[in-house]
């Protein structure tokens with residue numbers, strides 16, 4: 467009897483193991499038709515790979531093993547990693563219209579509420595992106611007409627650097643504040659004092675949400691984690707911050723509305739309110755409304771602050787480590803100024819070394835290594851592969867910006883990569899900091915103007931030095947949505963002209 471029990475139970479164990487293996491093998495086999503990719507664990511899929519702190523390295527190895535298109539999955543959600551300049555063009559330009567959506571996950575639907583530009587898809591996105599592009603153009607943003615607003619922000623910024631008297635100083639907060647203030651001038655037609663409590667509040671909240679966005683990202687794949695007691699993934703904190711931002715922005719917009727003169731729209735908010743009123747009056751179908759406006763202003767803040775500020779912070783770090791290049795920029799600035807006190811964006815054409823250095827800062831800094839995730843709402847055929855609807859599609863721009871097959875010694879700072887034998891600037895299609903295709907950054911011209919005017923003004927007035935001449939600041943950073951340098955201090959020593 468006991469032998470019989472042992473036989474049956476042994477077989478039961480064997481059968482159970484066999485069934486389990488069969489089940490796992492079924493679940494873990496990559497779906498037919500998908501590009502190749504690593505096998506995942508049951509239920510969590512490739513979560514452990516994606517949880518590693520530096521995904522640039524993980525993705526580099528995946529590309530080496532599986533090629534330019536790699537299939538991953540987390541919690542049953544299919545993910546497509548796109549590498550290399552050709553595949554990025556094929557997916558996001560040739561198939562741009564199919565892959566111009568955002569994934570329908572926590573960050574997009576709850577944090578961004580699927581509204582305005584950054585987090586929207588379909589009609590809402592088309593209408594709001596169109597609004598932003600045409601109105602930024604009409605306001606002359608990125609062109610000389612808007613230049614004065616950027617220049618106005620440079621003076622108080624340089625005053626802050628001057629007040630440090632060449633002592634150790636972390637420029638992070640003042641760079642972010644200056645960049646946000648330029649967005650304020652686009653949205654509210656005015657700048658804020660650096661010490662304004664509401665302004666400081668909103669910047670701190672945006673900053674905190676950027677920091678905690680890493681913890682919430684797992685909820686994109688396992689939605690049930692959102693409501694766990696104790697808020698371990700900070701979803702509640704993140705959504706509370708979104709509410710706080712909306713309360714401040716709502717108050718600002720209401721105040722602004724009271725001084726609106728329909729014959730003289732001053733900024734993006736005036737223009738939105740007027741366009742919405744016209745559409746309502748004429749009965750034209752629209753996705754525009756007051757809640758979308760709140761999100762739109764938030765999008766411009768988020769899209770236009772951290773990105774430009776981070777680019778400038780990398781610029782300062784690279785130039786501290788390369789004083790000879792800082793000196794070359796300084797000489798170009800002085801010889802171009804010809805006695806004037808402020809450069810104009812129109813001077814950039816005649817400053818090839820500075821222009822090449824900025825391109826190299828964007829390549830090496832690579833501040834948006836994976837852009838923002840895209841998605842497709844319908845099945846798409848890519849060559850021999852079939853990409854299912856609702857895939858999370860990750861553009862791996864880092865695979866281009868730091869590719870040793872494209873750039874010799876890619877981790878070295880060499881502006882000469884963007885200069886030809888005659889010393890003229892060469893624009894290379896392998897540089898795509900603002901990305902490509904229909905979702906390409908709408909703030910590109912403004913960002914280029916900001917980086918050029920701020921960087922040249924800093925170098926015109928200050929020599930940027932390390933805090934310790936024996937130990938240069940490290941070029942390491944944190945890879946989140948953006949690639950941000952670790953906290954560091956520098957010295958800004960006033961030049962004697």
Ligand code: HEM
Pocket residue numbers: 583584585595765766769770771773774777833834837838839899900901902904905906907908909910912913914
């Ligand atoms: C150096 C500075 C900047 C860089 C490197 C940068 C880069 C990017 C990238 C890579 C994207 C994602 C595109 C995609 O999802 O395919 C993006 C989107 C966006 N950027 Fe920028 N950006 C910068 C400055 C700005 C500025 C100054 C503004 C504000 C005027 C802005 C507003 C936006 C918006 C609203 C989007 C969302 C576009 C959409 O989803 O259709 N950006 N940016």
